[in-house]
Amino acid sequence: xxxxxxxxxxxxxxxxxxxxxxxxxxxxxxxxxxxxxxxxxxxxxxxxxxxxxxxxxxxxxxx
Amino acid sequence: xxxxxxxxxxxxxxxxxxxxxxxxxxxxxxxxxxxxxxxxxxxxxxxxxxxxxxxxxxxxxxx
DNA sequence: AATTTTTGTAAAGTTTATTTGACTTTTTGT
DNA sequence: ACAAAAAGTCAAATAAACTTTACAAAAATT
Numbered sequence: 001x002x003x004x005x006x007x008x009x010x011x012x013x014x015x016x017x018x019x020x021x022x023x024x025x026x027x028x029x030x031x032x033x034x035x036x037x038x039x040x041x042x043x044x045x046x047x048x049x050x051x052x053x054x055x056x057x058x059x060x061x062x063x
Numbered sequence: 064x065x066x067x068x069x070x071x072x073x074x075x076x077x078x079x080x081x082x083x084x085x086x087x088x089x090x091x092x093x094x095x096x097x098x099x100x101x102x103x104x105x106x107x108x109x110x111x112x113x114x115x116x117x118x119x120x121x122x123x124x125x126x
Numbered sequence: 127a128a129t130t131t132t133t134g135t136a137a138a139g140t141t142t143a144t145t146t147g148a149c150t151t152t153t154t155g156t
Numbered sequence: 157a158c159a160a161a162a163a164g165t166c167a168a169a170t171a172a173a174c175t176t177t178a179c180a181a182a183a184a185t186t
Binding site for chain 3: 016017034
């Protein structure tokens, strides 16, 4: 599962720590997801989508 | 997290067992998700979306 | 060049998703 | 009414997501 979190972070000038705080998870969770170590839970994917005003599919790509 | 799985199943005449088979999970997982016992993983949500030709947001609603 | 910030990583622990097996209750078909 | 099929549920086990703490590497700032 790929994702555009790193790019979205860059666009918004967010550090991993800041994004983690906004999504209410640990910084390591953001890092792990960006690095593809595991997929976010569905609730977390929803939170990210809401934060960036995008659909889940626009942030996370199955494959 | 609410979802429309039960309705979508009805529309497609799928039993929980059939849907489970199509999504490659156990029947109990489908039942538990329908009954709100837990949320599906993001990969499973994607699979369901693909199966029904809908977006994740059209099947699963946050809150 | 030195310091601070950010990112990467790892181990150990907790929580949540999912499995299998078994059993009960409800719904559907005859 | 009866049988069969589908749905609901529970317990015990495994896997995956996520936490905290801690430290090292890389990037940015001064």
